[in-house]
Amino acid sequence: MLYRVTDPTGHITHFESASSDRSKAIIAVSISSTFTIPRGSFMLPTFCDLHLHAPQFLYQGTGLHLPLMKWLDEYAFKAEERIDGDHDLARRVYQRLAERLIENGTGAVLLFGTIKEETNLVLASVMQQAGIRALVGKLSMDISTRPTYTEHSASASLASAESFINNIEALMAPLPPHQRLVQPVLTPRFVPTCSNELLEGLGQLSARTGVMIQSHLAEARDEVDWVRQERGIDDFEVFEKANLLTPRTVQAHCTYLTPSEMSRLAEHGTSIAHCPLSNAYFSARRLPLREALHAGVKIGLGTDIAGGYSANVMGSMRWAVGVARMREGARIEGENVGPKEDAENAHAETNLGLDWLESMYMATRGGAEALGLECGVFKVGAPFDAQCLKLFDPETGRGVGALDFLDLESGSGDMTLSLEIVEKWWCLGDSRNRTDMWVQGRRLGQKTIV
Template sequence: MQRAVRIRGTFAHTPRLGDLEILYDYLLVTDSSGVVTHFQAAQTLESQTVLQKLSECVTLPTGTLIVPNFVDAHLHAAQFLYQGNGLDLPLMEWLNKYAFKAEERLDGDPTLARRVYTRLARRLIHNGTGTVLLFGTIKEETNLILAEVMQAAGLRAFVGKLSMDISSRPSYKESSAQSSLQAAHSFVEKCRGLTANLPSHERLVEPVLTPRFVPTCSDELLAGLGKMSATENLKIQSHLAETLDQVEYVRKERGAEDMDVFDRSGLLTPRTIQAHCTFLDVPSFKHIHSRETAIAHCPLSNSYFSAEPFRLREALDEGVKVGLGTDIAGGYSLDLMNSMRHAVSVSRMRQGSKQMKADSDDGKSLAIDWKESLYLATKGGATALGLATGAFGVGLSFDAQEIRLYDPQTGMGVGALDFFDLEVSDVSGDAETVTVEMVEKWWGLGDARNRAGMWVQGAKLDISPL
């Protein structure tokens, strides 16, 4: 697969929280493994020298820019089966009625599983997501299908076979902690084996240890997974302090906070991504930061299931690594652009509530802005997963999407975007006619109609209609 990229045009990224850079008339070149080897203004002497040596180079039209792919840091692949349905119950009841049933169904029907996962991969690409952290199911075969499908689609995917030796659904659990640990080890080996014969830059799929959450995992299982992660250098994903009923359940059954249960099991590590964390306070964030553990913020599903909004600003202020997740199907939208928008909305409501309390105004806002949310959806998620992506620069993998804002000939906006002044102006020769306000409009109103291309590790993906 061709991974050598040569593009000249406008690039936009958020290399730091809240810092949007729009880079006009830049030249980006990658090597044959999809890693950026040159990224400078096209008019520099070095860029001109590079251009003279290139046999071909794509020049983007005015009104088009390259931005990083989105990183979905929390998604339940099997629950894509019923995306958009079943959001009427508290979490622990919802799991029994919808989630476990759907996951068990796919475990019993590999043909259906492959069909669901193939459609999921296409939808992710359609929505600009190039990297995804996936919860799977219990059965090894089903998770290997998931890994195969993601690799074939060209997506960067972290696939987790669920580890569960406790369940409120008797038919959906593993028989013991030891059998669960053996199954996790077997999946890791086979998942790694799927790409073992490929060059390192083409190995897009990795296994992830996935204790579902404390209520479905015994102390023995959690401790065993902690040792396996350390020994095999494996990433870990789970759910932490998500909802009131879940938090109270753990306190009653374990006599501890679930953060402490994970910690004593060796599962809060620099390789760990914990979803939700809505019931964590500032001292807890300090502890999470000390462990270098990352958090996947899923604002839409939190609105349905959690009695508390995630304290996003406080987590960021404490230096916690945070990315965004869709949490399909606890969240109904697979489009991470909606997660960005909901993250801003929830944070602004938190700030509004704070302002209503006269004694709580310390001058520090709890709100985030759209630029910060774009960071969380790109560089923030990549950092949470330990990836050299999410922004543009020499040495980084080229994971990107081409976004069309307007037609340079007519000034007409693409999709839902309107730029009325451009419709009566000649913009065809102005390379800098992409403003911060235009990017913001795309953030607020843009959709798949604006997406003209996708790359993962330098390889161009098929974005044709489903």
């Protein structure tokens, strides 16, 4: 068993075996404030959701029968405009979203908001109060199929983006540095809603301020075709020319990138938010995940509410493994697993599958690395962002929630928490297994640092 200690700022100062002399000495003088992981439970870093549209939580789980561009017109833009016009509704939606994120073990999240600055400040305030690490993106879009939902000009959009950055900094300024959980993110929605002037301005603003960037890249056939028709080049080149592919950038989806573009993405240091569930609905292609990893691209997982119907990162992990295994099956059967260039490239004999442990990494440390955060790992100096998961009752051997351990219940099984037992949780577990959660050393729902 390992023992850890956090300082008053919520950073880990000691992490080693509980049986070591130093751990024993620390325990002896701090037994009253010690949290002991119960037998049958384990600790895991909190999940990191790399792609979630906060206002779309209003209608999650509906409207998934349409292609992307029509879906945006019929559902997304209307819902976002409605929330921009009703801050009471916005606060209710965002508070419930925060509750669901905590329920699902998400401690850090990269959020798309709406176009109005004030509404995004509501979102930032709610996430800060909930104790969730949140990178909040005020949408930048000067082009729209909905005339009432646009910023109308590149200059107005850029001014609003810079004002939003300044207001988030002002919102966080009164707090000690370790309690500043919210950051602003520059958020051009995607190429079809942004003029070249706006994109170039955002690239310059990010370079000047160091603020992160998020958007959608090579997401779906109708989106890719629209960009080629209107701009004469692929959206990858549009972002590249605007200096928006940087080590501070997270691009969602990327299912239509060619192998050469994937390599260039890695050279830029840009990360991918892999959203396998929403890709199943809105993209005719699956992300070439193994090839992207081989190319050196940093990858985390996103739920993509509401293009994906679940705010639970566990669903994203399971879908990521399932989709990758289907790609590997297609490779074995000699089927084309991606663009023509993929079939001819050097990884033709590489296993394209993904195992559950790799998906756990992407859901925790992988996402944190994409965001430049120090969480997602237990080590000295890292913030203590953790969830405690109970798998079975050590007295009876009975599993918690959807888990059944019949050998343990009969007394014939080994109650040591093995990888096999944890894998069962990965496949079948849910929020009923989550007993505690901490972000920056603070147990959520409480005011004290533990």
